[in-house]
Structures are given as C-alpha cells and as structure tokens.
Amino acid sequence: MSELRLMKGNEALAEAAIRAGADAYFGYPITPQSEVIEYLMTERPEERTGMVVLQAESEVAAINMVYGAASTGKRAMTSSSSPGVSLKLEGVSYLAGAELPAVIVNVMRGGPGLGTIQPSQADYFQAVKGGGHGDYKLYVLAPASVQEMSDFVSDAFDIAFKYRAPVLILSDGLIGQMMEKVVLKDQKDRMPDEEIIKRYGSWATTGKKGRERNIVTSLDLIPEKMEARVHRLMKKYEQMEREDLRYEMIQCEDAEYLFVAYGSSSRIAQKAVQLAREKGIKVGLLRPITLFPFPKQQLLVLAHQVKGILSVELSTGQMVEDVRLAVKGRVPVKHYGRTGGSIHTPEEVLEALEQKIISDGSN
Amino acid sequence: MTEEIIIAGFGGQGVLSMGKILAYSGMMQGEEVSWMPSYGPEMRGGTANVTVILSDDRISSPYLKVYDTAIILNQQSMDKFEHSVKPGGVLIYDPNGIIDHPTRTDIAIYQIEGNRLATEMGNKKVFNMIVLGGFLKVKPIVQLDNVIAGLKKSLPERYHHLIPLNKEAITKGMQHIISYKVESALIDH
Incomplete structure (x- = not known):
C-alpha cells in the first residue's frame, strides 16, 4: 500500500531509491544533500531489498562505482551537491559515451567554487549544456516538491534504461531540505539479470555463457565508428524530445x-x-x-x-x-x-x- | 484556510521541532503542509528559524517575505521578524531576554512566558510545547487531538511516555498566553 509521510526532500529521494528497486547507491557526503546517504545508511536497505549502499572515498570514486555497476546492467545511482557534481563529470561523460543507464542527483548549492551551502540553481548550464566533455546530453528532471523528489527516482531509472543513458535529477538545497507530505510508492522488486535482458536487451556484462561477449566502453579509435556512435546518441536525444518532454x-x-x-x-x-x-x-x-x-x-x-x-x-x-x-x-x-x-x-x-x-x- | 508562520529563536530552543510537530499535526488533520528551515552557519550557535505553512490548497512558495504569524523567541529574531508580520497578523513572543519589545499597533501581539513556565514545570525541554500551546490558543488551526497524533507520529516509540508531559505543556501554554498592548507599555515608560 502507498504510504503518507512527512519527509525532507533528500530523505524522500533516498526512500524512493529503495522502493524503486535500485541495486546500488554510491555517494560521498556534502551539504545540502547529506541526508540522502545518512537516510540510506540508517534504513539499511541491504536488509530490506539487498540494495548496496556504500560511502565511497570521493565523488570521483562514487561515479566510477556507478559506471561499474551500470556495466553489469544494475540500477545504480549517486548523489551530490554542486562542487561534488563537478568532480563527477568525467565519469558522467564516460557513462554517456559507453551508453550506460544511471541516475545522478544534484542538490544544488551556491557557487562557483566551494561557494556556499545555501540553495542555488546556478548549475543549469552544467546540467543541460554538457558539463563533461564530448557530444552528449543528459535527460534532466527538475523536481519542485518533496513528492517529485520521491516520484522522479523511478521515472529517472525508467528513462535511463529506456535509452541506455545517464539521467540527472537537478534539485536544490531548498527542495532537498524542506519537509512536505509525500505519498511513497509501493516497493518494487529489484530486477534479476534475466528480467533486465528480457526488457532492455542483452548489452550488459552479465556473463557471456551461450552468447557473444558484450563490451562496455566509451573508447572507439576508428573515427567513422566513433562518429556513428555519436550520431546514435543524438538520435536518442531527438527521441527524448519527441517522447519524453515534461512540463x-x-x-x-x-x-x-x-x-x-x-x-x-x-x-x-x-x-x-x-x-x-x-x-x-x-x-x-x-x-x-x-x-x-x-x-x-x-x-x-x-x-x-x-x-x-x-x-x-x-x-x-x-x-x-x-x-x-x-x-x-x-x-x-x-x-x-x-x-x-x-x-x-x-x-x-x-x-x-x-x-x-x-x-x-x-x- | 492558509496559515503562514515563522518560528524564530536560538538554536537549541526547539524551534525546528516545534515547527515539525505543527507540520505533523496539520498533516494528521488532512492539510497540505510545508516546513522550510534556515540551515547552515546561522544555525550553529546563532539564530534558527523555520517557515511552516498549513493550507487547504496546494502550497506554492515555501519561502516567504511576510507571515500571518511570527513566533519570536529571542531579541535577534524580534529585530529581524517584527516587521515581517502582515498587517492584521499575529506576533507571539516570550518576553524573557527581550529588551526592545514590539511596537507595532497594526497587529495583535501576545506574550507567553515559556521559559518561566517550563522552569516551573521542572523540565526546560517542554518550553517549545508551551509556546506551541499559546499559539494554538490564539490560532486554533489544529485540534489538540491532531497535535497528539502528530507527536505520536513524529516521536520514536521510546519517547512516547513523554506525550502526556507534552500535552500538559501545551495546555499550560493555552492557559497562560496573554494579550500585550503596545500603548500601555509605552505609558509604563
């Protein structure tokens, strides 16, 4: 049954990750989003669903753990705030290049630099105009309530797997820190490998027994092939514009x-x-x-x-x-x-x- | 009904939890609620404040410039928020430690001696519940039953034995809040 609670935006997002059947969360604390990892550590999702929650040694490590988990077809996510997201951008570009589904959350604070821990929306360019290097885009969801902090997690995973592409939830300190009523969704089961292959095709490194090996990489030294890959990415972004615009x-x-x-x-x-x-x-x-x-x-x-x-x-x-x-x-x-x-x-x-x-x- | 409230005082006075219990109470009553704290350096050892909104309708901005009610618990907050009360609105304050009392004549002003009453009750921690009781006497926007239900929902079970004490504190606040007249105070000087 769906459940009514009063929660902070960050907590609602963390609870939604468990309920969305996420396989893994890798993160590193930073104000104003530290409640995400605090909540996950307190809730012990490894006991509720088997979801892995790990505090990495840095933001860079966390995003590369996401890359690793996503390569195996798992539903992996990370979250941070502005300076931490800057650190993750190399990894985000690699995720886009390797066509990996993943969810990244930015609870924005004031910048540039270390800036301030108070709310800001100054990472819009970073979110929608690249941020990382190369020809890629992120599908960017912008929650405006605690309810949307909760709802957008499963939406983000659905989009990420539909397109095999990283998705960014762009929130800010105000939405992350405030409390509102939230109706939590029912618990979804984590998806076994067979289910992921059935739904999204066989591209992940799930063990090659009985099939050609799958290679997950963003590297392609032959220009024609790399060009074709970039055009394939652009086709996805055009499809997002046709099918998944929200306002x-x-x-x-x-x-x-x-x-x-x-x-x-x-x-x-x-x-x-x-x-x-x-x-x-x-x-x-x-x-x-x-x-x-x-x-x-x-x-x-x-x-x-x-x-x-x-x-x-x-x-x-x-x-x-x-x-x-x-x-x-x-x-x-x-x-x-x-x-x-x-x-x-x-x-x-x-x-x-x-x-x-x-x-x-x-x- | 929409009630926009700012609660402001020192960190450690229970400002944020008072707001939280008010928000929980509103939720138990089926209202839309929002709770927006000030967070960051100003919380550490300095002032703390929280904006709480209860409404029958979808709440738009959780961050406001003017309020229906200001609950003010120290001098710094009085300086900052006395003039943020809408004309015709309500200002509730604990006179303990206040040097410059409010001077506005276009709002209703009330005093609640939360600090003194909490000391009398032998538990300083119920200070914020006494003040909440005072507020609910002036603005009965949530019923006491829903406040108790809100407390049950917000407190971990190991603290549920403290609910009767909190109820007593709320009732005490309701009994002891008094109207404050700016004119008479000026004559006293």
Whole structure:
C-alpha cells in the first residue's frame, strides 16, 4: 500500500531509491544533500531489498562505482551537491559515451567554487549544456516538491534504461531540505539479470555463457565508428524530445505575461502569480519539468499570446538563454534571480516583473 | 484556510521541532503542509528559524517575505521578524531576554512566558510545547487531538511516555498566553 509521510526532500529521494528497486547507491557526503546517504545508511536497505549502499572515498570514486555497476546492467545511482557534481563529470561523460543507464542527483548549492551551502540553481548550464566533455546530453528532471523528489527516482531509472543513458535529477538545497507530505510508492522488486535482458536487451556484462561477449566502453579509435556512435546518441536525444518532454502550465490560459521557472523558483513564482492576480495582473507560469528536453514549442506558442516573459532562476541568468532561443525574438524575455545562496521572495519576483517587463516602455 | 508562520529563536530552543510537530499535526488533520528551515552557519550557535505553512490548497512558495504569524523567541529574531508580520497578523513572543519589545499597533501581539513556565514545570525541554500551546490558543488551526497524533507520529516509540508531559505543556501554554498592548507599555515608560 502507498504510504503518507512527512519527509525532507533528500530523505524522500533516498526512500524512493529503495522502493524503486535500485541495486546500488554510491555517494560521498556534502551539504545540502547529506541526508540522502545518512537516510540510506540508517534504513539499511541491504536488509530490506539487498540494495548496496556504500560511502565511497570521493565523488570521483562514487561515479566510477556507478559506471561499474551500470556495466553489469544494475540500477545504480549517486548523489551530490554542486562542487561534488563537478568532480563527477568525467565519469558522467564516460557513462554517456559507453551508453550506460544511471541516475545522478544534484542538490544544488551556491557557487562557483566551494561557494556556499545555501540553495542555488546556478548549475543549469552544467546540467543541460554538457558539463563533461564530448557530444552528449543528459535527460534532466527538475523536481519542485518533496513528492517529485520521491516520484522522479523511478521515472529517472525508467528513462535511463529506456535509452541506455545517464539521467540527472537537478534539485536544490531548498527542495532537498524542506519537509512536505509525500505519498511513497509501493516497493518494487529489484530486477534479476534475466528480467533486465528480457526488457532492455542483452548489452550488459552479465556473463557471456551461450552468447557473444558484450563490451562496455566509451573508447572507439576508428573515427567513422566513433562518429556513428555519436550520431546514435543524438538520435536518442531527438527521441527524448519527441517522447519524453515534461512540463506544467499554471494559469496560462488568459495570461498576458509569463514566468518561466523550474524547481524551487517555480514554487516561488507560483506565489508571485497569485500576488500578481490579486493586483489584477494576468500572469501565468510555465514550469519545465524536464530541462532537457526543453518545452521549446510550448514557449513559442505562448510567445504569440503574452506581452513579455520573465525567466526566474536562482542564478544570474542561465535558462533565460534557452527561453530566448525558444521564442525566436517574438516577445521580450528578461531574467530575474537572486544568487550565491540568497533566495528571492515572491514579492521580489513580482516587482521584477513589474519593473523589467510591464513598465519598460522599450518593450 | 492558509496559515503562514515563522518560528524564530536560538538554536537549541526547539524551534525546528516545534515547527515539525505543527507540520505533523496539520498533516494528521488532512492539510497540505510545508516546513522550510534556515540551515547552515546561522544555525550553529546563532539564530534558527523555520517557515511552516498549513493550507487547504496546494502550497506554492515555501519561502516567504511576510507571515500571518511570527513566533519570536529571542531579541535577534524580534529585530529581524517584527516587521515581517502582515498587517492584521499575529506576533507571539516570550518576553524573557527581550529588551526592545514590539511596537507595532497594526497587529495583535501576545506574550507567553515559556521559559518561566517550563522552569516551573521542572523540565526546560517542554518550553517549545508551551509556546506551541499559546499559539494554538490564539490560532486554533489544529485540534489538540491532531497535535497528539502528530507527536505520536513524529516521536520514536521510546519517547512516547513523554506525550502526556507534552500535552500538559501545551495546555499550560493555552492557559497562560496573554494579550500585550503596545500603548500601555509605552505609558509604563
């Protein structure tokens, strides 16, 4: 039976990993996501489902453990916060190159450098524009509630195995640290090798008895073959755009202005929508749930309806570039956001809309 | 109904757990709830605060600028949050250690002597439950039964024998919260 609990976002994500039937979690503590590994260590999932939980000696070790486990067809994941995710990016690029399914979680904090332990959304570029080297993309899910911290874990594993590709859950310190009600999903069984082969084909190193050996690698020294591999990856990303785009529209039907915001900023912007409408300003909110794929088409349609768009992020303006690309200059697009661990209030977001979009005559 | 609350005081006063019990109580009553702590360096030895929201509807922003109720437990928090109460809202504070008392006349102000009452009860740890009781007298947004159910849900079983003591503390807070008039305080000076 599904179960109602009050949990922190990080705890809900950890519990969801056990319930999703994950085989392994490898991690290294860092604020503001340390509750993930703390919760897993306390829950002892090796006794509940046989899931392996291991504190690695570093973030680099953890992501390479994920690579190893994923090579054998297991459902493996890791989590960290911004500086730790930077350390993992070599491994992430290798996962993408070797076409391995894996789930990576970033509970973002302020940067650059060690920055601050407070919430931030300044890793958008890192998440959707590569981060690691080479021609690859990550499927990026951006939870905006504790419920989504829970739900997106099994969604992420499903997508990772559907495409044999790493998936990133891009959260932040606000969603990770807050508590909300969460309905936990039922426990799923961990999948035996036979089940994985039946569902996703035989590509993993499960033992070659009775078949040709499977090779898992990101190395291909013959340019033509490597080029073909990169094009195969690009085909996957195109398919993700066609089949697995996710977004939410809030009060967009009659909107004259539009906020675009994801994760914690979308929650704050939603309150700003309410405050604006109390003042008679018709604002809507487009919340990208996946940051790649990005709801480009939906934005272009809305660009014909609204007078201006404010992209709201806890950064100095990263997603705003994708919003501008999507609307093709049809409508003014501005950015607003606090950064470095400061959080904008709904009132500040509304004021930015009034000053940067509504009262700017040049628009 | 939507009630947006900030609870602010020193780390170690039970600020975060008071918020947690309030959130649990709201959940037991079928409300939507959110609990957003300040975390980080400001928690260590300094001030701690938590934003708790209870609502019939989906909660939008868990992070706010203004609140329906501020529960203030030290001077630093008074300086920071007195002016974050919405006009017509409520400010509840423990006068213990407060030098600059609130001066706003557009909100309802209450005093609860949580520190003194907790000492009288012989257990300083029930301080936060006394203050919670005071709040629930002013804003009965959750029923006492649901608070007790929330305590049961949030406390590990080995602490369940302390629930009657917590209930007593809540009741004490309900009995001892008093209205504070800014005008009369000014005349006293």
